[in-house]
Amino acid sequence: MKKILYIILMLPVFSTSQEKITGMIMEANEKNEPIGLAGANVYWLGTSIGVVTDIDGNFSISYSEEYTKLVISYIGFKTDTLTVTKPKTVHHWLQPTDNLDEVTITSRKQATAKSYMQASNVFTVSSDELLKAACCNLSESFETNPSIDVNFADAITGTRQIKMLGLTSPYILIATENIPSIRGASQAFGLSFIPGTWVSSIQITKGAGSVVNGYESIAGQINAELVKPTTDNTLFVNLFGNVAGRFELNTHINTKVSDRWSTGLYLHGNAHNEKHDVNNDNFMDMPMYNQINMMNRWQYTDTEKGFVSFINLKFLNDEKQTGQLDFNPNTDKLTTNSWGSEIDTKRYEISGKFGYVNPEIPYQSLGVQTAFSNHKQVSYFGLNQYDITQNSLYANAIYNSIISDSRHKIKTGVSYTYDHYDEFVNTMSYERTEYSVGAFFEYNYDNLDRLNLTAGVRVDNHNLLGAFVTPRLHARYTPWEKSALRASIGRGKRSANIFAENQKIFSTSRVINIIDSSGSVYGLDPEVAWNYGVSFLQGFNLFKRKADITLDYYKTDFENQVVVDFENPQEVSFYNLDGKSYANSLQLEFNYNVFQYFDLRMAYKYYDVQTQYNSDKLEKPLVPKHRLFANASYEIYEKEGAGQWKFDVTYNWLGEQRFSSTASNPLQYQLAAYTPTLATLNAQVTKVFSPKFEVYLGGENITNVRQNNPVLGADNPFGSNFDTTFVYGPVFGSNYYAGLRFKIK
């Protein structure tokens, strides 16, 4: 007989009613005969109230309204959790576990989970979190995340830019399923090329991160896991529309092809074909665009032999038009009739992942990832032309094993990258090929108690960056219960794609100025930085509810950097760093489960980002020194039938941000030294009618906060003071949207 694990509290203090749930737990069998299971545990999730079934499998357990999840478990059987909202009789069959170790985790999943265990400072954003905001694509999926700042790159392309630790996205390694994907040519718009519905979860690592995915990450790593044919819905349809005339359609179709093959087809289309000019500067506040994005995934799973692999095919076509309201591309392109811009991107991608886990020895596995992409952008901005084509090949092989026992894990492998760039900038052509071969080794020690550390090193030989070593170290120490003290140190190196990463410079009348230092990329030397960080997480109970507080401090020190200098309003200069450049960031975050289904997250961030420019050592423009963030989410569960309401509110406050100097401009084109402060509010309501159907309604920037004159020199776009880069806040003001999701499991 099994031990009784759950004692019946004789006098449940908070249960006033004497209501009971009775029933019988049976062993699943083909004929559905009632074979009672003796000794199965039946308990209310998250409480200490539980009983054990008697010799015939019968049980009786007290019921009160605050219990909704009844857990039934028995050794050798799958654990089931039933949602119970009223006293009733429960007849439940338990399924025996097969050898696949399927365990359902039965507590309410936190939408963003911080790890108390891992060595690196990682948090996982689940799909639930991603549904808290409009989240039409990856660039919008960080709205409810305090660690990542989202702002507009310029006043006209509507492109959102993300920052981490005070550094822009080129310093973050952004990968999809661990294959670096948003880099090079796709740096500026790539985040908007990954539809939100394709993303199943996001892992965000602060600090240098693992060496397994390459040497380029400096501030952090973001990895988006995509939906998989075997686990995604058979059919999923999402429709989205907003009052500004943006429409989106997402469809997923997944099907099993054979025992081992499954396939999924994911289609995304979005369109916005209205012209808006709420600030009357004759410039569209957001571009008109059309995007078609397709992905076809094939998944092969053979659990007996331990094989799993994916083949992905992607195609994207994205067209944008922006500029003055009366601009007609057919007659005005590259003329001074009117200022306008078109950006057309086509991207093809094929990638494959192959994984083998030794079924006999689960800690031995081998993974091979390969990806090939062709990215072509053809564009003009007023009189500036910019075209870029990138062909990229990536391959990575990773072997996982242990040394002596599973407290000592190792990952080792080899990588190969190849990138060919063809660029055309006004009258100049730039062409270059980069390739590298590297090997990495990462050792993880987990003493299963207070200490967990990961030490990694990689050695790469790159045709333009030379041969170099990338060391990285992450450690986690638990001084006492529910705490985690982390420290990390790491180095990153990358070649700056000065045009692709800074496309906003083309929507200005600035002269582009590269100060050649005979380096290997555009005459510039690669960027090298060290990142150091400490973080402390403490979980505790406040008024008997879960809470946690995190304090992070990260420091990025550039040994070399390609400085982007906007300090002369007539030009933009690129040159290698001569002096100090650093980004220090402090973040204080507080999470609290105020009462059941009501969660609160608050954060304060302090940035000190400074660079030695040719003129002076200055704060980096458009980085707020102080930022506040708050997000509240509340859920209401209705009666059985799984009806549910979800409410979400996100508040952001940004302190003043420095404008790069405009002192030498004529008076009417001069700006203040600093921007005003800014507070925005987003909210969303979701009504879940059933597991199949839900609708959502939301507002972005509800308080209708706007930056008044986002385009400098809008009155004379071909004059010498035209500039669209002085953007610190929303251009359009408030926007309301609605959408629906329909899914068949």
Place this chain on the structure above:
Amino acid sequence: MKKILVLAVMLIGTTTFAQNKNAKTTMEVDGVCLMCKSRIEKACLKTKGVKSAVWNVKTHELKLIYDDRKTSIETIQNSVTNAGHDTKELKATEEAYAKVHPCCRYRDVAVLEDHKVDEEHDHKD
């Protein structure tokens, strides 16, 4: 004839004394929570020759991979019971049981309320 006999004896010998450096076994171990999980697994892994030990909170199943040239099931069971956890065949002494954290008293106390899902360190990588 003699040769065949010798060969046969040798073969029998090699089959009976075959050593497996990746032997696998499972056993049932009593416990209630993730703290128990780490206590049980740690006790196993600190036993010389154990390569992998995974204890499942829900099913109480302990899956082991060990080098049977260096250790045996009995030795591992001893490690587990010394850490204060009962196995099916072998029960922990009162002394050892008394050493487990008060909230892990699987023999007589209710489950902890505050089990954190995100503490489950089943690394996905």
